[in-house]
Amino acid sequence: MTTPLPLLAARGLEYVYPGGVVALRGLDLNIERGQKLAILGPNGSGKTTLLLHLNGTCQPTRGEIRLDGQPARYDHRALNHWRRRVGLVLQEPDDQLFAATVGQDVSFGPLNLGLSAAETAERVREALESLRISHLADRATHTLSFGQKKRVAIAGVLAMRPEILVLDEPTAGLDSHGVNHLLGALQQLHEAGTTLVFSTHDVELAYAWADEVALFHEGTVLCQGETAAVLGDREALHRARLRPPLLLEVMEALGVGQDRSQPAPRSREAVLALLRERLGEPVSAMPVGTVFTHLRRGPSG
Amino acid sequence: MRAIDHHAWTNRWRGWHPAEKLLPAGSLLILTLMLPPLTTAPLVLAGMALATVRGAGVPLKALLSVLAAPAAFLLAGIPFLAVSVDFAEGVNLHLSAEGLRLALTTTVRALAAMSCLAFLILTTPLTDWIAPLRRIGVPAGVIELILLIYRLIFVFFERALTGHQAQTARLGYSRVDRSVRSLGLLAGNLFQRALEQARRLEIGLMARGYAGELRVLSPQWALSWPRLAMGLGLVGLIGAASDLLGRGLS
Numbered sequence: 001m002t003t004p005l006p007l008l009a010a011r012g013l014e015y016v017y018p019g020g021v022v023a024l025r026g027l028d029l030n031i032e033r034g035q036k037l038a039i040l041g042p043n044g045s046g047k048t049t050l051l052l053h054l055n056g057t058c059q060p061t062r063g064e065i066r067l068d069g070q071p072a073r074y075d076h077r078a079l080n081h082w083r084r085r086v087g088l089v090l091q092e093p094d095d096q097l098f099a100a101t102v103g104q105d106v107s108f109g110p111l112n113l114g115l116s117a118a119e120t121a122e123r124v125r126e127a128l129e130s131l132r133i134s135h136l137a138d139r140a141t142h143t144l145s146f147g148q149k150k151r152v153a154i155a156g157v158l159a160m161r162p163e164i165l166v167l168d169e170p171t172a173g174l175d176s177h178g179v180n181h182l183l184g185a186l187q188q189l190h191e192a193g194t195t196l197v198f199s200t201h202d203v204e205l206a207y208a209w210a211d212e213v214a215l216f217h218e219g220t221v222l223c224q225g226e227t228a229a230v231l232g233d234r235e236a237l238h239r240a241r242l243r244p245p246l247l248l249e250v251m252e253a254l255g256v257g258q259d260r261s262q263p264a265p266r267s268r269e270a271v272l273a274l275l276r277e278r279l280g281e282p283v284s285a286m287p288v289g290t291v292f293t294h295l296r297r298g299p300s301g
Numbered sequence: 302m303r304a305i306d307h308h309a310w311t312n313r314w315r316g317w318h319p320a321e322k323l324l325p326a327g328s329l330l331i332l333t334l335m336l337p338p339l340t341t342a343p344l345v346l347a348g349m350a351l352a353t354v355r356g357a358g359v360p361l362k363a364l365l366s367v368l369a370a371p372a373a374f375l376l377a378g379i380p381f382l383a384v385s386v387d388f389a390e391g392v393n394l395h396l397s398a399e400g401l402r403l404a405l406t407t408t409v410r411a412l413a414a415m416s417c418l419a420f421l422i423l424t425t426p427l428t429d430w431i432a433p434l435r436r437i438g439v440p441a442g443v444i445e446l447i448l449l450i451y452r453l454i455f456v457f458f459e460r461a462l463t464g465h466q467a468q469t470a471r472l473g474y475s476r477v478d479r480s481v482r483s484l485g486l487l488a489g490n491l492f493q494r495a496l497e498q499a500r501r502l503e504i505g506l507m508a509r510g511y512a513g514e515l516r517v518l519s520p521q522w523a524l525s526w527p528r529l530a531m532g533l534g535l536v537g538l539i540g541a542a543s544d545l546l547g548r549g550l551s
Contacts, residue, residue: 052504055508057504057507057508080510080512083507083508083509083510084510087508087509088505088508090501090504090505090508092501094456094498095498095501095502095504095505096502096505096506096508096509097452098448098449098452098502098506098515099448099452099515099517100426100427100428100431100448100451100452101428101520103518103520104428104517104518104520105517107517107518108506108509108511108515108516108517109509109510111516111517111518112509112510112511112512112516113510117518120518121518124518138520139310140306140310140426140428141452142452142455142456143307143310153505156509157508157509160509160510
């Protein structure tokens with residue numbers, strides 16, 4: 001059996017900033033078609049620098065990026081083609097939005113693809129719709145809230161219909177409602193076939209949402225693999241200075257998911273349902289302290 | 302400035318074709334400058350104020366605050382126009398009828414002209430003028446500069462505001478010397494941030510295929526002939542009324 005070539009891959013990637021600061025120290029990364037990959041690591045570990053390599057913004061000091069198995073080139077034409085396929089959304093939306101109105105800003109990318117005004121208008125409509133912000137089309141960019149700006153920034157990249165959408169800390173700065181809204185929209189994109197890569201320091205988010213996790217620490221990928229496997233590896237997490245996800249710890253405390261036949265549930269609802277079943281009374285009605293006492297004593301009866 | 306921008310984006314006539322606002326207001330401005338001011342200017346002022354407040358629904362307070370600054374300058378200028386100084390026998394101050402008339406006509410004419418401009422800036426956001434500017438052949442580079450400055454003003458305004466608040470919270474403006482120092486630090490910091498912002502904006506734009514040209518879709522307006530005709534009708538009415546008044550007075 002041959003494994004398919006990764007859509008986008010990094011091999012021995014090293015990057016030294018002008019001035020001598022080493023940001024990436026020879027890392028490998030594989031991005032397969034159609035997956036949701038989380039690049040998980042603490043703040044300041046070089047995740048953003050890695051993402052800037054994924055669309056050719058930064059050129060590695062050593063090592064290479066491969067697109068469809070071919071080493072990436074950095075001439076003008078190649079970069080254009082590359083950025084058409086890999087869309088990058090920066091963490092700070094104000095770094096990306098430049099036009100006066102939402103609709104105009106989103107139209108920038110499609111026009112750069114050489115599309116006609118009519119096609120562009122259609123792309124804008126579609127991108128705004130898929131992030132559920134059609135009502136903002138004629139609003140002035142500077143009157144938007146942070147969460148709205150974030151969605152507009154994503155729509156601006158989405159309107160170019162990239163194969164791979166790379167997002168830098170997509171949920172940073174959003175409230176829980178904003179996070180749910182955003183993840184809902186991204187989930188739809190994923191189901192429509194877009195490959196998603198996002199960086200985060202939020203272990204819970206990676207656990208709940210990613211197919212695969214690349215554990216990132218001080219400029220290297222410690223390990224990459226299936227979410228449950230990577231986040232179950234306490235030693236690796238400890239080295240990356242991260243804590244295991246709370247849901248996983250709760251499940252371990254309950255003795256669930258230790259064997260392969262019964263994987264631990266990953267959503268909050270599923271874990272709560274399991275707890276309810278074990279405790280025999282509605283968990284949501286209990287004060288948090290009681291839940292933990294129950295857990296420590298173990299299921300009674 | 303933020304108040305003006307807010308009303309420009311949210312007033313009732315925001316969706317109108319810019320020409321429907323520019324042509325009547327521009328014609329009134331020309332009338333004000335050409336016809337005798339004492340009869341024309343009050344009519345123009347009233348017409349523009351009505352259009353801004355009643356028509357477009359901009360609060361009267363906003364209109365007054367836009368007119369307040371030029372009005373203050375005009376009032377300060379009245380004594381210099383109305384009073385003449387005579388050095389023939391010592392120093393004599395004369396309040397001449399000619400001078401008073403000049404002061405009055407200048408003031409009402411300038412105020413009326415300002416009301417035309419106030420109407421335009423309060424009902425039409427800056428970006429709506431971009432498409433017309435492009436049509437009359439302003440170079441793309443200049444237009445991009447206008448757009449970027451317009452967008453970034455608000456980004457930096459916000460940074461300046463929060464920076465100022467943070468400094469105030471730590472007593473940075475508690476004494477005059479500290480205020481000077483704090484303001485200097487804030488300005489230096491903003492400058493540095495502006496450079497960083499520019500660098501990151503370039504990364505963001507390049508990711509979306511930026512190749513040296515900031516092209517976006519122009520907004521589409523439908524020119525409403527009835528509205529334009531009504532606007533120009535109002536101009537005709539004011540012109541005729543002013544002419545009649547002028548005959549009546551003389």
